[in-house]
Amino acid sequence: MVAPNMVDAVRFAGGWLFDRVMAGEEVLVLTADHGDLRPLRILGAHAVDLECALSSPVQGPWPPQAIAVGADSCGSDSRVRQIVLKAIDDGLADVRLWGDQKTAGLGDGIGDSPVLHRLSVAARAFKAQALAAAAAPSHGAAVVTETFRRGESLRAAGA
Template identity: 45%
Template sequence: MRYRLDVVAPTVLSAVTYAGGWIYDRSMAGWDVTVLVDDDADRLPLQILGAETLSLESVLTDWADRPHPQTVAVAADLLDRDPRVLEHVRVALEQGATEVTLWGEERLSAELDCRVDGVRHHLSGAARAFKARALAAAGARDVHVGPIETFRCGMMVSVAADLVPAS
């Protein structure tokens, strides 16, 4: 059985910018990584990182039929924009069987904020190189890829131990 990571993002560029290195590193570690996006942008940047893509709308419609991922990563701005995404995050946090990881600068509701802690992922050298290539393919300008991506996570112990407390 392979581990599964579902990444929920409003755009391809958002997923690559905030989680591209982590997506790459998990994909190279043998995880099945799927990015669920709203937009119809070119999927090449996600393919560079080793991820598959699906329409977010189609997955939200058939969520109950989708295999259960070990980790779900969500752009925090989607929690305010789509109540279905917020509800799935709440359920995952309550059940505790899925690592819930959020990214973005958006303020979380008090209900969610008290259930997540800051974590970071140290990108491998290859992840930095592939993320830079993916950002360029997505049309990002002045691409600089740092060594760390930061998140907020609902489980302090990562399934793969690649997320560490940010304190």
């Protein structure tokens, strides 16, 4: 996952992150936020410095099984946008975006398909605790679904 900060990661995709961890996946959150790591640890995710990860010649395990990205991160950093576009073109990862797709700079047709993730009861509880640890407004903790836009090319979507 790539998020501008930890609070956004928890608010927009915390339940999805938790459910992936519970499914046995290793979840990494690339963020420039160097604050308190407790919110991510509560969800079972690991924080990785965004700049170090993007500038490293070794790009970690590829292809990842899933990528979630804030649209603003795609729009503001061409390296993030390239990672997302490569994952979409390869078609091997579940690519999900949150936020205003117009700011992502991914092109027409990418991010047009909505997808909902229904949070497990445990994910809702852990997300609420993570939001509290981040001192973030907890109104996002009551949601039972998180809304993403599916990152897929028109070719992959069958258009």
